[in-house]
Amino acid sequence: MAKVTNTITVEIINYPGALQSAVHGMQEFLLLANKQTTPESSRFVPIVSEVSEVSGVAQLNTIDTDIVVLPPNLEGEYFLDPDEALLDYLVAAHSKGTVICSVCAGAFILARSGLLRGRTITTHWQLEQQLAQHHPEVKIDIHKIVIDDVDIVTAGGLMSWMDLCFALITRYANAKETRQLGKYLVVDTGERDQRYYQSFTPNYSHGDDKVALVQRHIQTHFHTPQDIDSLATLVCMTRRTFIRHFVKATGLTPIHYIQRVRIQKACELLEGSTKSVEQVSFLVGYEDVNSFRKVFVKVIGLTPSAFRSRWNSVVPD
Known part of the structure; x- marks a missing residue:
């Protein structure tokens, strides 16, 4: 059997209020991807880091990660005011070449780190106005499910963690293996737009x-x-x-x-x-x-x- 050429460590940040089905779903999804790919393909090593364990940049930087993922938020407002230690870790990891990803409200944490300044990103369509108010320096395209900006990858809705995983598999394995995994899971891997799912709700609270x-x-x-x-x-x-x-x-x-x-x-x-x-x-x-x-x-x-x-x-x- 051919030797595995590369391993890709994916660190999933389990911050307070994070959607647990996404946190552990991404972990299982990537492990399942390993079983569907060829021996020559990259292998994913997903790990889950608890924010409660984040006591400082030095401790976090001992983990040699290729990708860091900020999952969707389910409850609470931690994503609006994350720990400085987490923000520092994201900046430090990015400076060493780690790819930083966010899903849904995870984009708020990523924006707070300053890494999104001047970039075009996506988030859940219902969060567009809130994110724009908090971070006017960030350009938001809620039509997209995933926006891959090479070193920063953002995904839209709550369940778009699967789209993010497919994007990562395509990047580090290939599109054929992505399609094979999609067929096995009975999940559509074709391109979609968030526009299909959006509803237009007028905002009357602007004060005019x-x-x-x-x-x-x-x-x-x-x-x-x-x-x-x-x-x-x-x-x-x-x-x-x-x-x-x-x-x-x-x-x-x-x-x-x-x-x-x-x-x-x-x-x-x-x-x-x-x-x-x-x-x-x-x-x-x-x-x-x-x-x-x-x-x-x-x-x-x-x-x-x-x-x-x-x-x-x-x-x-």
């Missing part, structure tokens, strides 16, 4: 009452024609002033905001009814179904029909 008034108007009248001048008049603003206030409060232009509200309503109809795509298009304010399809694909990443096939098994009228 006039913008909130317009948001509520759009929420009620999304199915009717909307133009910026009329919305600006509604709150007694000039067009330019209104757009500036709206973007500052919501992070979206009025046109893009209207599109997000309409597409969210369309998703709900596609998931929960048997109405045709043409009917859904009309009900959410699009008279031209082709325009509706283009906007839907731009926002969700799937055609309306493909979205329905993924989430609704009911045959439309």
